[in-house]
Amino acid sequence: MKNPSTESDDAFRRPHETSIFVTPSDVIEYLFCPRFLYYMHVLDIDQHEHKRLLVNKGRDIHQLKLVRNKEYLRKKIGCIDKQLDVYLTSAKHRLVGRIDEVLFLENNFAAPLDYKFSFWEGKIYKTYKTQQILYALLIEENFQTKVEKAFIVYIRTNNHLEEISITPKMKQEALKIVDEIFDILNLNYYPAATRYKNKCLDCTYRNLCTV
Numbered sequence: 001m002k003n004p005s006t007e008s009d010d011a012f013r014r015p016h017e018t019s020i021f022v023t024p025s026d027v028i029e030y031l032f033c034p035r036f037l038y039y040m041h042v043l044d045i046d047q048h049e050h051k052r053l054l055v056n057k058g059r060d061i062h063q064l065k066l067v068r069n070k071e072y073l074r075k076k077i078g079c080i081d082k083q084l085d086v087y088l089t090s091a092k093h094r095l096v097g098r099i100d101e102v103l104f105l106e107n108n109f110a111a112p113l114d115y116k117f118s119f120w121e122g123k124i125y126k127t128y129k130t131q132q133i134l135y136a137l138l139i140e141e142n143f144q145t146k147v148e149k150a151f152i153v154y155i156r157t158n159n160h161l162e163e164i165s166i167t168p169k170m171k172q173e174a175l176k177i178v179d180e181i182f183d184i185l186n187l188n189y190y191p192a193a194t195r196y197k198n199k200c201l202d203c204t205y206r207n208l209c210t211v
């Protein structure tokens, strides 16, 4: 896939004129290419693939329900309680997102758990990692708990479970990305193009982009 994927919080996407919150989907698009985000949400030029991915997301819901019944995944983590499909906002961080599962662990710790309809490829991509860090910040603020780890289940590789350790430095870096996105969406700041020109080859916006 050459264009950034959409995520579950897409349902909460807002028109750019009222962008007071950043979503993890914005972050995924930003990490693909900051300029991609500008075309899509500042100039409001939609991309065909975006709609197709939303349709696919709907098809995946059935699969998600089947996986969620697998309680052994949560036992492995040491989860003592959980909430499903949790929609959280943070005015402090100007963030909004919907988390597949919030897991409550012992000693007042919590963690996000996210299901990816993809294969485990031996590493956790920066997009996924950043998304989980932002979820961690949302959980900390809304539930007054500490979050130092996150979990991803790769459904297409036999529900492979990966753990991410989250440090304070990682949280700071993720918040810096949020600041940069906020400037693009709200100050109409035209950002630099991605350094990785191979992304431009089949980008939806390549015909109008000044690269």
Ligand code: SF4
Binding pocket: 032, 033, 034, 035, 036, 039, 193, 194, 199, 200, 201, 203, 204, 205, 206, 209, 210, 211
């Ligand atoms: S063409 Fe390249 S620089 Fe322009 S938006 Fe697409 S990926 Fe970014």
